[in-house]
Amino acid sequence: MSNEAVLHAHSDVATHEGHGEHHEHHHHETFISKYVFSMDHKMIAKQFLITGMFWAVLGGLMSVLFRLQLGYPDSSFPILETLLGKWAKGGHITPEAYYALVTTHGTVLVFFVLTAGLSGTFANFLIPLQIGARDMASPFLNMLSYWFFFTASIVMLSSIFVETGPFSGGWTAYPPLSALGDASPGSKTGMDLWLVSMALFVVSSLLGGLNYIATILNMRTKGMSMTRLPLTIWALFFTAILGVLSFPVLFSGFILLIFDRNFGTSFYLSDIFISGVGALPNEGGSAILYQHLFWFLGHPEVYIILLPAMGMVSEILSVNSRKPIFGYMAMIGSLFAIAILAFLVWAHHMFVTGLNPFLGSIFVLLTLLIAVPSAIKVFNWLTTLWRGNIRFTPGMMFAIGFVSLFISGGLTGIWLGNSALDIHLHDTYFVIAHFHIVMGVASMFGMFAGIYHWFPKMYGRYLNNTLGYIHFWVTIAGAYLIFWPMHYEGLAGMPRRYYDYSIWESFKQFADLNRFISTVAMIVFAVQILFLFNFFYSIFKGRKVTSLNPWGANTLEWTTPLRPGHGNWVGEIPEVHRWAYDYGKDGKDFISQTTPVGADESHH
Amino acid sequence: MTIFLTIAVIVLIFVVIFQIAKASEYVSVLKGEDISRKQNNKINGFLMLSFMILGMIGVWYCNKLYLGKTLLAVDSASVEGSRVDSMLWITIAVTGIVFIATQAILFWFAYKYQENENRKVYFFPHDNKLEVLWTIVPAIVLTVLVVIGLRNWFLFTGEPPKEAMVVEVTGRQFNWMFRYPGKDGAFGKKYYKNIDDAGNNSLGIIWEDPLSHDDIMYDKMVLVKGRPVKLIIGSRDVIHDVGLSHFRLKMDAVPGIPTTLWFTPKYTTKEMAELTHNPNFVYELSCDQMCGNGHYSMRGIIEVVDQEEYDVWMAKMKPQYLTANPDKDPENNKPAADSAKLAVKPSAAATKVAAKL
Numbered sequence: 031m032s033n034e035a036v037l038h039a040h041s042d043v044a045t046h047e048g049h050g051e052h053h054e055h056h057h058h059e060t061f062i063s064k065y066v067f068s069m070d071h072k073m074i075a076k077q078f079l080i081t082g083m084f085w086a087v088l089g090g091l092m093s094v095l096f097r098l099q100l101g102y103p104d105s106s107f108p109i110l111e112t113l114l115g116k117w118a119k120g121g122h123i124t125p126e127a128y129y130a131l132v133t134t135h136g137t138v139l140v141f142f143v144l145t146a147g148l149s150g151t152f153a154n155f156l157i158p159l160q161i162g163a164r165d166m167a168s169p170f171l172n173m174l175s176y177w178f179f180f181t182a183s184i185v186m187l188s189s190i191f192v193e194t195g196p197f198s199g200g201w202t203a204y205p206p207l208s209a210l211g212d213a214s215p216g217s218k219t220g221m222d223l224w225l226v227s228m229a230l231f232v233v234s235s236l237l238g239g240l241n242y243i244a245t246i247l248n249m250r251t252k253g254m255s256m257t258r259l260p261l262t263i264w265a266l267f268f269t270a271i272l273g274v275l276s277f278p279v280l281f282s283g284f285i286l287l288i289f290d291r292n293f294g295t296s297f298y299l300s301d302i303f304i305s306g307v308g309a310l311p312n313e314g315g316s317a318i319l320y321q322h323l324f325w326f327l328g329h330p331e332v333y334i335i336l337l338p339a340m341g342m343v344s345e346i347l348s349v350n351s352r353k354p355i356f357g358y359m360a361m362i363g364s365l366f367a368i369a370i371l372a373f374l375v376w377a378h379h380m381f382v383t384g385l386n387p388f389l390g391s392i393f394v395l396l397t398l399l400i401a402v403p404s405a406i407k408v409f410n411w412l413t414t415l416w417r418g419n420i421r422f423t424p425g426m427m428f429a430i431g432f433v434s435l436f437i438s439g440g441l442t443g444i445w446l447g448n449s450a451l452d453i454h455l456h457d458t459y460f461v462i463a464h465f466h467i468v469m470g471v472a473s474m475f476g477m478f479a480g481i482y483h484w485f486p487k488m489y490g491r492y493l494n495n496t497l498g499y500i501h502f503w504v505t506i507a508g509a510y511l512i513f514w515p516m517h518y519e520g521l522a523g524m525p526r527r528y529y530d531y532s533i534w535e536s537f538k539q540f541a542d543l544n545r546f547i548s549t550v551a552m553i554v555f556a557v558q559i560l561f562l563f564n565f566f567y568s569i570f571k572g573r574k575v576t577s578l579n580p581w582g583a584n585t586l587e588w589t590t591p592l593r594p595g596h597g598n599w600v601g602e603i604p605e606v607h608r609w610a611y612d613y614g615k616d617g618k619d620f621i622s623q624t625t626p627v628g629a630d631e632s633h634h
Numbered sequence: 635m636t637i638f639l640t641i642a643v644i645v646l647i648f649v650v651i652f653q654i655a656k657a658s659e660y661v662s663v664l665k666g667e668d669i670s671r672k673q674n675n676k677i678n679g680f681l682m683l684s685f686m687i688l689g690m691i692g693v694w695y696c697n698k699l700y701l702g703k704t705l706l707a708v709d710s711a712s713v714e715g716s717r718v719d720s721m722l723w724i725t726i727a728v729t730g731i732v733f734i735a736t737q738a739i740l741f742w743f744a745y746k747y748q749e750n751e752n753r754k755v756y757f758f759p760h761d762n763k764l765e766v767l768w769t770i771v772p773a774i775v776l777t778v779l780v781v782i783g784l785r786n787w788f789l790f791t792g793e794p795p796k797e798a799m800v801v802e803v804t805g806r807q808f809n810w811m812f813r814y815p816g817k818d819g820a821f822g823k824k825y826y827k828n829i830d831d832a833g834n835n836s837l838g839i840i841w842e843d844p845l846s847h848d849d850i851m852y853d854k855m856v857l858v859k860g861r862p863v864k865l866i867i868g869s870r871d872v873i874h875d876v877g878l879s880h881f882r883l884k885m886d887a888v889p890g891i892p893t894t895l896w897f898t899p900k901y902t903t904k905e906m907a908e909l910t911h912n913p914n915f916v917y918e919l920s921c922d923q924m925c926g927n928g929h930y931s932m933r934g935i936i937e938v939v940d941q942e943e944y945d946v947w948m949a950k951m952k953p954q955y956l957t958a959n960p961d962k963d964p965e966n967n968k969p970a971a972d973s974a975k976l977a978v979k980p981s982a983a984a985t986k987v988a989a990k991l
Contacts, residue, residue, distance in 0.1 A: 109637045125927045125928070125930070126927050129924075129926075129927055129929075198927065199924060199926070200924040204872075204873055204923075204924070206871065206872045206873065206889060207872040207873065207924065207925060207926060210871075210872070213807065213871060213872050213926055214926045214927060215927075216927075299889075299890075300889060300890030300891075301826040301870070301889050301890040302826065302870070302871055302872075302889050302890075303806075303826050303827075303829045303838070303870045303871060304807075304871055305806065305807060305831070305871070309826055309827045309829060313890075314890075315890065316890070316891065317873055317888050317889060317890065317891070318888060318891065351747070351755070352755050353755045353756070353757070353758065354757065354758070354759040355759075356758060356759065356760065356761075357759075357760050357761075357764075357765055358759065358760065359760065360760070360765045382875065382884050382885050382886050383886045383888065383893075384867075384885065384886060384888060384891060384892075384893030384894075387787065387788060387791035387792070390787065390791070391784050391787060391788070394780060394783060394784060394787065395780055395784075398776045398779065398780050399776070401772060401776055402769060402772050402773050402776065405768055405769075405772040406765065406768060406769060408736060409764075409768040410765075412736065412739050412740060412743060413758070413764065415740070415743040415744060415747055416743055416747065416756075416758075417747060417753075417755060417756035417758065418743075418747045418755050418756075419747065419749050419750065419753050419755045420675075420679075420744060420747050420748050420749055421671070421675060421749050422674065422675050422678035422679065422682075422744075422748065422749075427678065430682070430740065430741075430744055433740055434737060434740055434741070437732075437733065437736045437737060437740070438733065438737070441729040441732060441733050442729070444725065444728075444729055444776070444779065445722075445725050445729070448721075448725070448779060448780070448783035449783065449784075449787045450717075450718065450721060450782075450783045450784070450786035450787040450790060451718065451721060451722060451725065451783065453718070453787075453790060453882075453883055453884060453885075454715070454718045454722075454879075454882040454883065454884070456884060456922065457875065457877070457884070457922040457923060458879075458922070494655045494656065494659055495655075495658075495659065495662075495674065496654065496655035496658045496659065497651070497652070497655040499674070499678065500651065500655070503681065503685075506685070507685070510689065510692070511692075514692070514693070514696060515696055515700060518696065518697075518700035518701065518703065518704050521704035521705060521706055521722075522703055522704040522705055522879070523705055523877070523879025523880070523920070525877055525920050525921070525922045526922075526924075527924045527929060527930075528929065528930035529929075529930040530930050530931075531930075533931065533933065534918060534920070534933065535912075535914055535915065535916055535918060536879060536880070536918045536920070537920075539703045540700075540703065543700065556644065556648075559648075560648060560651065560652075563648070563652065564655075567652075573659060573663070611759065613755070613757075614754070614755035614756070614757045615757050616757075617754070
């Protein structure tokens, strides 16, 4: 698209916003249009972020509750009965409540926090700012994307208050357990609401994803070729593609499940006899079909969560090392390889379902292949630090923490991706340790890095540094203390999703360790609350940002005014002349993307 | 009351931390932001290095504390499981080396290259030789791991040896049922709509099938040391998973789709009790796939004995056919009233066992 056409597209948007192209002040904005049904990508990003934070607190609190059961199975906590009523009779969390907590924790953290909260926030915030656009391709769809997510949140929240409880069959919702209300009380109304909520979430995610792709492809400013894009944008681009291609498959899986639950079909059901009910009429379905449909999203989902974190970490590492990212093209190539492979490895979650062993072997090969682009990324990050001049901003600390966690969790992926080891370790605590480190905590670290780094752009103020450092050190130490010993529980064969291990001769030797893990989990949770306090306090009372470009970064978002209005730039959108990583070139600390290439500049 | 006290203490700690953080921000503004930033940089650079060293000590200490509590402390209980173990050790070695090297480099670089006014950063945007190096080396190492893995995988999932015995394992909410084919070596057919817990037919066996007449059911899995066993795994309600941690194997139990798994037990239960120094040792069969609110209690017992013991046990077992159809039991059809009464009692007891299953 030519620059004129881009500008024309922008002025279209701007006309909608009331001649915003030159000055936003003329435009009258009401509270509703500015803060609630906003079409400004920056406000929508904040909406995603704060809704994500709400869910992170709730999901984290749930993990504290079920860790309480795992760490202190013999103690009773009367306050739990006061708070939870029949779900914690006598101060003990009941098995029903335990499984509901585990399930909701998983669903909420994976989808609402690490998908909507992470990629929803930063795709919305960074794409227009870093490619040089006034807003998304369709601000209206963007607004809808948030409000579908909001509605999904409301439905999910309401499922917690249903009499039979929220869904409690694990976040993967495998039928027949999830299909049959008679098999588990959580699979009654709770599951209906879970499905409705997830369906709305899929819609939100598709509206967002299509918009991100359209924006990145069509609305880059003059001179911003694809190979001049910051790595954040590349990562968000691949994330959006993954989501758009895989969420519909999940949706189809859900539709079949809804049919099985409500309309008597047998897609997933066959040969089932429920004690107390009798034999069901369904025959000929395959419970494994659901798992294929689920994991066809489920595995790309891991990368939907991880890639934005990788992109932001690449950017933040480079900015704060005052050095270009090492191997820019290799970074894009490895993102691309990961995105392709993400679609070809889903059945490694299903090695022990009775999958055809030959098929399994293909998935082993493709799964372990992912380690190659992952290794490239890690070594490139390390080389980026090498001979740099590192500034330990809180964002940078979290970026370094991300690399550490990604290494630790990625390496155990090599164990689990090898089916002959998975046949032993599948569904044990080893798996919990693996995916919490590599996907959960690492992506959380990417998100924190992003929040600390772009907070000045979001709110024109800084977060408190000291609190940031406390937040980082307690969280990284805590994350390792919680999840590292879990590998050992897994190597003892300890299965996941057990309410109580005391009746098991083989798994009861870890009572002390479980108490330790639970205690650390509570401390880490408390520190996250401290972070949230820092966040909300700093929005209103934080130290004010005085320079336009506080980190000395090259990317376009730092060329906007301190508190950019809707439309981002006053006057013309700047033109881009170079890639985003000219740090330390020719003795200059940094050269903004908007600086024309000088005649005497060296080539690389 | 203690709860409120705890909350009060936590809030107090929060307030104190927050005040300190706020104060340090004021101090940094007073001192000049650049100076305080450099101080912070030094402190955090040092902490990066300390974290790495303490972390490595922690890794060693954790291993010391817990390795003995894992399965790796004693030999695998199955021949195939030993292959899993040796593969585990190879993988631990490979990933362990990479782990220590990369983490050390990461935190060392963070420490070494912390901001220093005199350093001129090295503009180093790309180097194709390096990229090729760390594409090819991981690829070769992974190929080795894949080859080892797939050889084992095809062994584990391949056909069991011909002399293997067969046991059928069926999961239900929330326990396990075991069926032996009896003398004819073949199971009678079953159909889920025939399931009748009260009528001693919890698997839905079709009694018209003569192959079913010598099928034996028992509430434990009894296996023979040194003799391969093939499990035919199924479920009658939701998905379960036959988790055999001591044998290092597992396989899902899926309703409507039978799966199989085979292995060769290496030690009897008694021998394993000696190896683990645990007189209460039992081989446990855990459900490893979320199956409902009783998932955590879905425990099965496996007894590994030698052939002799097994034969004695098997000879004592009564076919399920006779328990479910007492009128077909020759013992019940003896003319003498006394002996008939005697015979009814054990069969009533068996009914209870079956109903419990």
